[in-house]
Amino acid sequence: MNFVTASPDADFRTVLENGGILFFPPGEFSVPASVLDVLTGATQDARSIHKNIAYKTNADNVSGLAGGDSADRVREAMREYSKLALSFMARILPDYARGWKVDYSSFRSIEERGRALPLNKRNDLLHLDAFPTRPVFGDLILRCFTNVNPEQAREWLTSDPFAQFAGREAHHAGLEDYVRLARSPFHSLARGVKRAFRSAGLPVVDRSPYDAFMLHLHAWMKANGTYQENCPKYRFDLPPGSTWLVFTDVVPHAVLGGRLALEQTVIVSRSSLADPGRAPASILEKMTGADLTN
Numbered sequence: 048m049n050f051v052t053a054s055p056d057a058d059f060r061t062v063l064e065n066g067g068i069l070f071f072p073p074g075e076f077s078v079p080a081s082v083l084d085v086l087t088g089a090t091q092d093a094r095s096i097h098k099n100i101a102y103k104t105n106a107d108n109v110s111g112l113a114g115g116d117s118a119d120r121v122r123e124a125m126r127e128y129s130k131l132a133l134s135f136m137a138r139i140l141p142d143y144a145r146g147w148k149v150d151y152s153s154f155r156s157i158e159e160r161g162r163a164l165p166l167n168k169r170n171d172l173l174h175l176d177a178f179p180t181r182p183v184f185g186d187l188i189l190r191c192f193t194n195v196n197p198e199q200a201r202e203w204l205t206s207d208p209f210a211q212f213a214g215r216e217a218h219h220a221g222l223e224d225y226v227r228l229a230r231s232p233f234h235s236l237a238r239g240v241k242r243a244f245r246s247a248g249l250p251v252v253d254r255s256p257y258d259a260f261m262l263h264l265h266a267w268m269k270a271n272g273t274y275q276e277n278c279p280k281y282r283f284d285l286p287p288g289s290t291w292l293v294f295t296d297v298v299p300h301a302v303l304g305g306r307l308a309l310e311q312t313v314i315v316s317r318s319s320l321a322d323p324g325r326a327p328a329s330i331l332e333k334m335t336g337a338d339l340t341n
């Protein structure tokens with residue numbers, strides 16, 4: 048597994064697309080104390096359906112707070128963090144930034160070790176990310192994390208990236224069902240109906256066979272004890288103040304411990320990769336010969 052400390056001569060896109068973690072030591076990206084003061088004073092609602100305090104950048108809206116907090120101050124702090132993270136990411140990855148879609152950012156305030164969550168929401172099991180309500184149609188999920196805990200490292204576990212993973216596991220995970228879906232005449236019909244519902248304002252998710260497979264894979268990986276037990280594992284302690292970027296739909300990952308991290312997500316267009324053939328969707332399409340992203 049590739050863990051690459053960023054240096055000016057490194058090709059950041061290639062590191063990320065090959066399933067590496069692009070690591071920036073403390074001080075390379077900093078979150079202002081004024082932002083941290085507000086966020087560390089905010090209480091996340093542990094009973095809420097939300098796993099984190101999330102900031103929807105485009106809607107300028109915060110979810111996951113316990114009642115009684117000053118939502119306006121938290122929203123302002125998250126807005127400030129999101130602006131700084133996006134400009135840092137755009138500076139180091141200008142080729143992605145030209146076509147990316149800004150997604151949510153989050154503040155992870157709860158200790159991950161021993162956290163009681165339902166199986167499919169557990170962070171301590173290796174998984175690839177897929178968003179139930181925000182299909183990507185073959186584009187990629189890029190996340191920038193900063194450990195803002197002044198004392199405690201954030202403990203990550205990863206496994207072999209998508210290209211190796213898919214070769215070993217995609218068929219076991221039922222990829223053929225999604226190839227059949229992609230080839231079914233009913234699929235394009237169903238998508239047309241969903242699009243019509245969506246434009247009428249109904250909360251229907253219109254996703255491609257690729258999105259459906261990745262969503263299924265997320266749950267399949269977490270529920271698969273054999274995979275969790277036997278897959279190759281790489282362990283990283285991300286120190287206080289450090290920042291790291293990773294395609295979380297390319298690199299299986301789990302968080303074993305740590306609290307207080309900030310995270311910004313962008314959806315990177317497959318066509319802006321240095322090599323679009325390295326996208327998970329391209330790998331699956333090459334394996335199957337099916338068009339999975341329509």
Ligand SMILES: [Fe+2]
Binds near residue numbers: 176295
């Ligand atoms: Fe994840």
